[in-house]
Amino acid sequence: MEQISATIPPRSPQKTTVPSTTPQGVGSVQKRLGNELMTLMMNASPGISAFPKHDGNLFEWAGTIEGPAGTIYDGLTFKISINFPSNYPYVPPAIKFDTPCFHPNVDITGGAICLDILQDKWSAVYSVQTILLSLQSLLGEPNNASPLNSEAANAWNNPDIFKAHLMRHYRPVNNA
Amino acid sequence: MATEALRSQVGKKWQDSFARLNHGEPGISGLMTFSQASAWVLLTDFVRPRDLNDPAPPNEYNMELVKYAFDLVSQCRRLPAMLEAYLDDVRQYFYLIKRDVDQYMEQYETSLDPEIISRLVYRLFKWFNAWLPISDLGQTIRAAYTLDFQTQLFAILPPSFVSGFKAYCASTLPPFDPDVTQRTLSGEIWDIFEILGLLDRYESVIASVGYEHIETYVLSTCTGKWEAAMLPELRNWMSHKIVPWMLMMYARGAATNDDAVAMLASVGSRFDFHMTKTLCDLRTREIFDIIIDFPESAPALEDLKECLQRVDQRAALVKSLRKANHKRLLHPGADTKLILSQYVATIKCMRIIDPPGVLLFKVADPIRRYLRDRPDTIRSIVANLVGDEDTGDSLVDDNEPPQPLHQIEIEDYSDPNWEPEPIDAGPNFRANKHTDVLGTLVSIYDSNDLFIKELQILLAQRLLAITDGNTEKVERERRNIEILKIRFGESALQVCEVMLKDMTDSKRIDGHVQSQMASIVHPTIISKHFWPMLGSDEIIMPGQFQTFQEQYAKEFSTFKPDKRLRWLPHLGAVHLELLLEDRTLEVDVPPLEAAFIELFSEKNVWSIDELMTRVGPISKGAALKALLTWVDKGVLKEEGDGSFKLLEVAETVKPVDPAPIVEEQKPTVFPAQQHQAEQMRVYWKFIEGMLTNLTALPLERIQAMLHFAPGYDQTIEQLSAFMDAARREKLVDVREGLWRLTTKA
Numbered sequence: 001m002e003q004i005s006a007t008i009p010p011r012s013p014q015k016t017t018v019p020s021t022t023p024q025g026v027g028s029v030q031k032r033l034g035n036e037l038m039t040l041m042m043n044a045s046p047g048i049s050a051f052p053k054h055d056g057n058l059f060e061w062a063g064t065i066e067g068p069a070g071t072i073y074d075g076l077t078f079k080i081s082i083n084f085p086s087n088y089p090y091v092p093p094a095i096k097f098d099t100p101c102f103h104p105n106v107d108i109t110g111g112a113i114c115l116d117i118l119q120d121k122w123s124a125v126y127s128v129q130t131i132l133l134s135l136q137s138l139l140g141e142p143n144n145a146s147p148l149n150s151e152a153a154n155a156w157n158n159p160d161i162f163k164a165h166l167m168r169h170y171r172p173v174n175n176a
Numbered sequence: 177m178a179t180e181a182l183r184s185q186v187g188k189k190w191q192d193s194f195a196r197l198n199h200g201e202p203g204i205s206g207l208m209t210f211s212q213a214s215a216w217v218l219l220t221d222f223v224r225p226r227d228l229n230d231p232a233p234p235n236e237y238n239m240e241l242v243k244y245a246f247d248l249v250s251q252c253r254r255l256p257a258m259l260e261a262y263l264d265d266v267r268q269y270f271y272l273i274k275r276d277v278d279q280y281m282e283q284y285e286t287s288l289d290p291e292i293i294s295r296l297v298y299r300l301f302k303w304f305n306a307w308l309p310i311s312d313l314g315q316t317i318r319a320a321y322t323l324d325f326q327t328q329l330f331a332i333l334p335p336s337f338v339s340g341f342k343a344y345c346a347s348t349l350p351p352f353d354p355d356v357t358q359r360t361l362s363g364e365i366w367d368i369f370e371i372l373g374l375l376d377r378y379e380s381v382i383a384s385v386g387y388e389h390i391e392t393y394v395l396s397t398c399t400g401k402w403e404a405a406m407l408p409e410l411r412n413w414m415s416h417k418i419v420p421w422m423l424m425m426y427a428r429g430a431a432t433n434d435d436a437v438a439m440l441a442s443v444g445s446r447f448d449f450h451m452t453k454t455l456c457d458l459r460t461r462e463i464f465d466i467i468i469d470f471p472e473s474a475p476a477l478e479d480l481k482e483c484l485q486r487v488d489q490r491a492a493l494v495k496s497l498r499k500a501n502h503k504r505l506l507h508p509g510a511d512t513k514l515i516l517s518q519y520v521a522t523i524k525c526m527r528i529i530d531p532p533g534v535l536l537f538k539v540a541d542p543i544r545r546y547l548r549d550r551p552d553t554i555r556s557i558v559a560n561l562v563g564d565e566d567t568g569d570s571l572v573d574d575n576e577p578p579q580p581l582h583q584i585e586i587e588d589y590s591d592p593n594w595e596p597e598p599i600d601a602g603p604n605f606r607a608n609k610h611t612d613v614l615g616t617l618v619s620i621y622d623s624n625d626l627f628i629k630e631l632q633i634l635l636a637q638r639l640l641a642i643t644d645g646n647t648e649k650v651e652r653e654r655r656n657i658e659i660l661k662i663r664f665g666e667s668a669l670q671v672c673e674v675m676l677k678d679m680t681d682s683k684r685i686d687g688h689v690q691s692q693m694a695s696i697v698h699p700t701i702i703s704k705h706f707w708p709m710l711g712s713d714e715i716i717m718p719g720q721f722q723t724f725q726e727q728y729a730k731e732f733s734t735f736k737p738d739k740r741l742r743w744l745p746h747l748g749a750v751h752l753e754l755l756l757e758d759r760t761l762e763v764d765v766p767p768l769e770a771a772f773i774e775l776f777s778e779k780n781v782w783s784i785d786e787l788m789t790r791v792g793p794i795s796k797g798a799a800l801k802a803l804l805t806w807v808d809k810g811v812l813k814e815e816g817d818g819s820f821k822l823l824e825v826a827e828t829v830k831p832v833d834p835a836p837i838v839e840e841q842k843p844t845v846f847p848a849q850q851h852q853a854e855q856m857r858v859y860w861k862f863i864e865g866m867l868t869n870l871t872a873l874p875l876e877r878i879q880a881m882l883h884f885a886p887g888y889d890q891t892i893e894q895l896s897a898f899m900d901a902a903r904r905e906k907l908v909d910v911r912e913g914l915w916r917l918t919t920k921a
Contacts, residue, residue: 034884034886037865037884038885038886040865041858041861041862041864041865041885042858042861044861044865049864049865049868049869050865050869051862051865051866051868051869051870051881052866052881052884053870055877055880055881055883055884056880056883058884061869062869062870063869064868064869079869
């Protein structure tokens with residue numbers, strides 16, 4: 001096993017996903033993502049986590065966010081997908097909820113998220129970890145001024161109705 | 177056999193023939209005086225073999241008469257019968273020769289003098305000539321006679337003649353020893369050999385004499401002589417000594433030079449081949465020692481290269497070297513440094529012999545595999561990289577310009593200078609023409625990370641060993657790192673850069689602190705995160721040391737308010753002046769020793785346990801060692817009950833034996849292996865991360881995913897054991913081959 005793996009040159013799986021970029025650029029993106037992964041693994045904040053979906057491909061991650069304690073989302077766990085573009089970190093990653101999330105700034109069917117740092121406020125100094133933390137805090141503190149899900153925005157001030165809506169859509173992670 | 181019956185029969189036929197011939201013509205006077213039967217008798221008598229040992233002179237014959245008789249017999253077509261009768265006679269009389277042969281051979285067997293063989297051959301030649309029919313009898317008869325003579329001769333020659341003949345041939349060869357004069361060569365005897373048919377019959381013997389001679393010569397002149405190219409010399413010897421011999425043997429009949437060259441072409445190339453092969457075999461046997469002697473032995477390698485081009489012995493060379501390596505190098509008795517230097521020498525040697533590197537690849541594989549299993553290989557290589565001054569010669573040639581380490585290159589088929597792999601290259605063969613020796617060494621391992629890590633540790637050791645802010649040494653380390661940067665890349669050695677910066681910063685900070693408040697403490701301030709784990713046995717320095725430390729730390733924190741000093745006292749060194757009642761001692765000691773002796777200024781007798789409670793968590797062994805240092809210096813004295821007493825007045829009875837040399841302790845920096853536990857912790861974080869996000873994974877996926885973790889090098893078996901351990905801890909469980917985290921209750 002060792003012998004074989006020793007002789008096989010390292011795979012370059014990103015080639016298929018981002019054929020346009022030069023290997024040089026892909027290498028540095030990979031390096032950045034590798035470092036981010038390392039940081040995330042070693043200094044994980046409670047309740048947030050993410051990991052690449054497939055071995056050899058650092059551009060597609062799966063993430064997990066636990067609802068922050070003391071909010072209506074407490075005790076719920078949400079899965080998200082993170083897709084990094086080949087020119088990351090100059091362009092933000094594409095993120096969506098896989099678990100249906102009833103939230104003023106989240107599209108209930110597609111899982112799209114309306115968050116400024118994922119759009120025009122994006123900066124290269126943000127990382128996976130800051131994104132996850134932002135998302136976690138977004139759960140407790142929605143931006144009702146620009147709702148994506150107006151039903152949720154309207155229900156936000158009535159926790160009982162909101163919770164009922166939330167639980168109707170929510171599916172526990174392990175059944176997903 | 178000419179019996180009476182035959183004779184009468186022949187006589188009768190003769191009569192008939194004569195009557196027929198004569199046709200009743202009357203006047204042939206010769207015929208009248210020379211009767212038919214007497215012609216036959218005369219002739220057979222004339223050609224009958226005679227005994228050379230017979231003292232009686234040979235009969236005189238009237239040649240006219242003989243000739244006439246011969247014509248007569250010939251005309252009667254009785255010649256075949258005549259010839260047969262003659263050959264019968266030869267056979268009948270051959271016992272005469274056998275008697276002689278036996279006599280000579282007996283002499284030879286007792287004396288083993290090749291000269292006797294030559295005398296025998298001359299004698300045989302004499303017999304041969306004596307019985308040879310006169311040329312007037314025609315070629316047919318002579319040829320028949322020669323053949324018959326040879327057949328008879330070979331039949332009677334005893335087996336010992338072969339060895340005798342061989343010895344004789346050998347004696348005609350040019351001797352190795354220039355003092356011994358060569359036997360004067362006469363072409364004559366070779367002609368005799370030829371006539372007697374010995375050359376044809378014993379051709380293989382003669383060739384083997386030549387081969388053996390060449391072999392002995394090559395072995396005696398070339399064994400162990402590697403510092404000069406032997407091949408040209410051997411060729412020279414061949415053309416001066418062996419070719420004349422061969423000329424006599426194989427090209428006697430050559431009329432012109434060109435003829436001789438043509439005749440010698442095939443046999444000459446065979447002899448040359450044999451010489452090359454002998455040398456090649458010899459060098460193949462010696463290859464291991466030749467490599468040890470490199471570069472003095474470079475000419476021998478050039479020889480070998482040339483030989484290998486002529487003789488296809490590459491496989492044998494690989495086999496021989498691999499065997500020698502296995503027997504003499506790759507065993508626990510050999511020092512890693514030695515194996516490495518031999519490996520490097522092998523690389524260099526094989527490059528001479530076989531530039532494409534096929535041989536090297538085949539030979540190097542076992543060495544590399546062995547080195548990979550040695551725990552201290554990296555350490556040795558790295559130690560060599562940074563050039564320990566005490567290691568003597570460096571593995572890496574300084575003249576070789578450092579090159580960046582290449583990753584495995586994909587073959588560029590559009591390269592117009594592309595060449596296919598050599599024909600005997602194995603399936604895994606990688607032409608590493610671009611990499612230098614160091615690159616080859618580093619490539620023993622799959623990743624450079626291990627090297628970088630070990631490099632950091634070694635650098636830490638060396639930097640901490642520098643005392644008194646010796647900037648020169650720091651500069652040298654910096655230069656080393658700069659060179660290594662070219663190889664490993666800037667970013668990989670960033671940590672080393674920080675370490676070096678720490679050294680200069682320390683000096684600067686120290687300068688500042690000293691200017692504010694002079695202190696005798698000169699700390700090296702290191703950035704914890706960028707240095708390898710340093711041993712952490714925390715000594716609490718007592719008394720004045722502690723005061724010094726605290727004062728310094730205070731001054732430091734005013735200089736750098738956002739930083740805090742954490743002392744690693746066990747890594748330092750203390751210069752002490754001990755003032756005792758009768759004497760003053762100046763010593764340089766490690767901090768623990770200093771801490772102990774400081775405590776003795778409080779009271780004169782301490783038990784070892786008391787001392788240990790004062791300085792903090794240290795092992796008893798370390799404490800005892802520190803105390804014994806003082807005992808050796810005659811400052812302390814061990815009392816019976818595990819306590820030590822300060823000798824204010826030196827004891828009169830000095831220990832007679834000289835104080836043992838205390839081995840200088842290097843700062844304790846853990847080697848890379850001890851990072852493993854730390855590594856496992858990292859891996860567990862990754863496993864946790866992937867299982868959180870991907871819910872459940874089979875072991876193979878986990879193994880594959882773990883390659884995201886930097887420096888992951890565990891096998892799937894190791895991972896399996898690790899996961900099992902985690903399951904016992906109830907951190908994970910496994911269902912249908914899928915691992916998942918246990919859900920937190």
